[in-house]
Amino acid sequence: MTRFVARRIAQAVLVLLVATLAIFLATFALGDPFASTGEKVVPPEIQAIDRAKFGLDKPLPVQYLTYLSNLVHLDFGVDFDQRRQVSSMLAETLPNTIRLALVAIALDVLIGVIAGVIAAVKRYSFTDVLVTVSSTLAIGVPTFVIGLVLVGYVSGVWIFPVVPRSFTVQVPWWREVLLPGFTLAIIDAAFIARLMRGSMLEVLRSDYIRTARSKGLPERVVIGKHAMRNSMIPVVTYVGISLGVLMGGAIITETIFQYNGIGYLLARAIQANNAPVIMAVVVVSVVVFVSLSLLVDIVYAYLDPRIRLD
Amino acid sequence: MSRPSQLRDISARYRRNKLAMVGLVIVAVLVATAIVGDYLTPYDAYEQNLLNATAPPSAEHWLGTDVLGRDLFSELIYGVRLAMIVAVSTVALSLVLGVALGALAGYRGRATDTVLMRTTDIFLAFPVLVGAIVVVRAAGQGIWPVIAALALFSWPVSARLMRGQVLALREADYVEAARSVGAGSRRIVVRHIMPNAIAPVLVYAFTSIGVVVVGMASLSYLGIGVPPNVPEWGRLISQSVPFLRVPGKTHLWLYPAMAICVTTLGFALVADGLRDSLDPKLRGDG
Numbered sequence: 001m002t003r004f005v006a007r008r009i010a011q012a013v014l015v016l017l018v019a020t021l022a023i024f025l026a027t028f029a030l031g032d033p034f035a036s037t038g039e040k041v042v043p044p045e046i047q048a049i050d051r052a053k054f055g056l057d058k059p060l061p062v063q064y065l066t067y068l069s070n071l072v073h074l075d076f077g078v079d080f081d082q083r084r085q086v087s088s089m090l091a092e093t094l095p096n097t098i099r100l101a102l103v104a105i106a107l108d109v110l111i112g113v114i115a116g117v118i119a120a121v122k123r124y125s126f127t128d129v130l131v132t133v134s135s136t137l138a139i140g141v142p143t144f145v146i147g148l149v150l151v152g153y154v155s156g157v158w159i160f161p162v163v164p165r166s167f168t169v170q171v172p173w174w175r176e177v178l179l180p181g182f183t184l185a186i187i188d189a190a191f192i193a194r195l196m197r198g199s200m201l202e203v204l205r206s207d208y209i210r211t212a213r214s215k216g217l218p219e220r221v222v223i224g225k226h227a228m229r230n231s232m233i234p235v236v237t238y239v240g241i242s243l244g245v246l247m248g249g250a251i252i253t254e255t256i257f258q259y260n261g262i263g264y265l266l267a268r269a270i271q272a273n274n275a276p277v278i279m280a281v282v283v284v285s286v287v288v289f290v291s292l293s294l295l296v297d298i299v300y301a302y303l304d305p306r307i308r309l310d
Numbered sequence: 311m312s313r314p315s316q317l318r319d320i321s322a323r324y325r326r327n328k329l330a331m332v333g334l335v336i337v338a339v340l341v342a343t344a345i346v347g348d349y350l351t352p353y354d355a356y357e358q359n360l361l362n363a364t365a366p367p368s369a370e371h372w373l374g375t376d377v378l379g380r381d382l383f384s385e386l387i388y389g390v391r392l393a394m395i396v397a398v399s400t401v402a403l404s405l406v407l408g409v410a411l412g413a414l415a416g417y418r419g420r421a422t423d424t425v426l427m428r429t430t431d432i433f434l435a436f437p438v439l440v441g442a443i444v445v446v447r448a449a450g451q452g453i454w455p456v457i458a459a460l461a462l463f464s465w466p467v468s469a470r471l472m473r474g475q476v477l478a479l480r481e482a483d484y485v486e487a488a489r490s491v492g493a494g495s496r497r498i499v500v501r502h503i504m505p506n507a508i509a510p511v512l513v514y515a516f517t518s519i520g521v522v523v524v525g526m527a528s529l530s531y532l533g534i535g536v537p538p539n540v541p542e543w544g545r546l547i548s549q550s551v552p553f554l555r556v557p558g559k560t561h562l563w564l565y566p567a568m569a570i571c572v573t574t575l576g577f578a579l580v581a582d583g584l585r586d587s588l589d590p591k592l593r594g595d596g
Contacts, residue, residue, distance in 0.1 A: 011431065015435050018432050019435050022432070026444045026448040027447070136578065136579070136582075137575065139575075140572075140575030140578055141571050141574075142527060144531055144547070145567040148551070148554065148563060152554040245437045248437045251439055251443075252439070252528050252532070255532065270447065270534060271533060278444075278447070282436075282440055285436075285440050286440075289435055289436070289437060
């Protein structure tokens, strides 16, 4: 087990190193943020000073190594636009993203599992058809369409805050997180409902369920305890991956709701061509994604000894 | 799978599935529209008329006009072609790359396998949209950068699927038999392993077409991807955001959104139907 974990961690570190290099090359090596054209050109000397200030006059390998050694100390540098510490921007936005991801996952597991179980237990009933058809339809609808409809018709109503947001109005976080969380949850819930229905149907056919029923256990216990446990396995895998993606910032949804997470930060940084921020957000989302899948792998290896041998 | 009787079984199973047939009709209509689109558009999709911007649907402009006064119906037809070109090229690219490299990794094993699988790890470390953003930013705007970006982050999944299949089949008795009569590696992989290994990869390819269509729309929604003057579905929707709450301007975002939904739904239904008919055992709902 220790060897397996050590090897998996070494792999993850290698992946992160190559990925950061690729991100670095793609964001920093291209274009000069201090180049200036037009009527009032910034004097070349001042451009050179700016470049020197941000270390852009050094050779690329030196820049990359400097970036990496700063990264170890959680120093993401200073952004080109407002000259703020990128790490403080992340500290401000990352908790919001994590909150949104957790709310979305909670909502979609709740909706998805309940819908899937009901559909499987009452197979071919009206509810089953309703769940199957609506989950197929929901998968076809892109997130930003759901988001836009909610922004257009639901935001500003009842407890849902208005979008576009006004930064003079304080809204408690749980009210802010509802609509984007729901937007993200709808499609995932549809996937989970389908997964859950499929694996539940499979489990319900197995021998141990027949045994449980023949022992005279009430149906509630058979479904809720015996069948649920085993049919949750594919759902747990899916949720693990989904959480990794969401923690990396739901760019589109956060942008639509102007939700102050790292996804919206990234969208704004792209528009402003603010390389340090783009780099930082992408690095964070890759690190989160890789660590979560590492965690999932280790948990799997712990649960299923066969995986360790591979 | 290559034998005609099996193909007949597969198509019979597929045709029994009503939802899958609906999907097939949608996909056929989309492909036909993409091919003959130029003859269907009443106006030039690029022609702006700012005096008649955001006009509601009328006899003249069937679906109304967009923010720049372009005929929305013509734009959507043009968008079908764009979406089909991007989706088909992306999926074809990632399929070829994924199948070839996945088969290589699975059959060769050892160092080849390790190098290829660690490479897929690196690409899979990026959430697709985030990775695509980085690539498109680096490669510049345009249709080809979008295709390259989306393909770059979708081939690893096909490669992994293919590798897993090849690994399982490599030691199968019939492959052993082929080897014992002296078939070469290439013949074994191409003639014996591939036909049996490809089904899940093909199903994944069809599933990912919807993802690609939404991915392209998302990129242009964020203002990267195809150039701003191209009437792409995601771009049309992002342009209409300021009119979201304006009464009577619903057509601005509703029709492009519907176009995306119908497209992704069509391909998702076909993918589901293919999965069920290629291998009845894979069926989720028994």
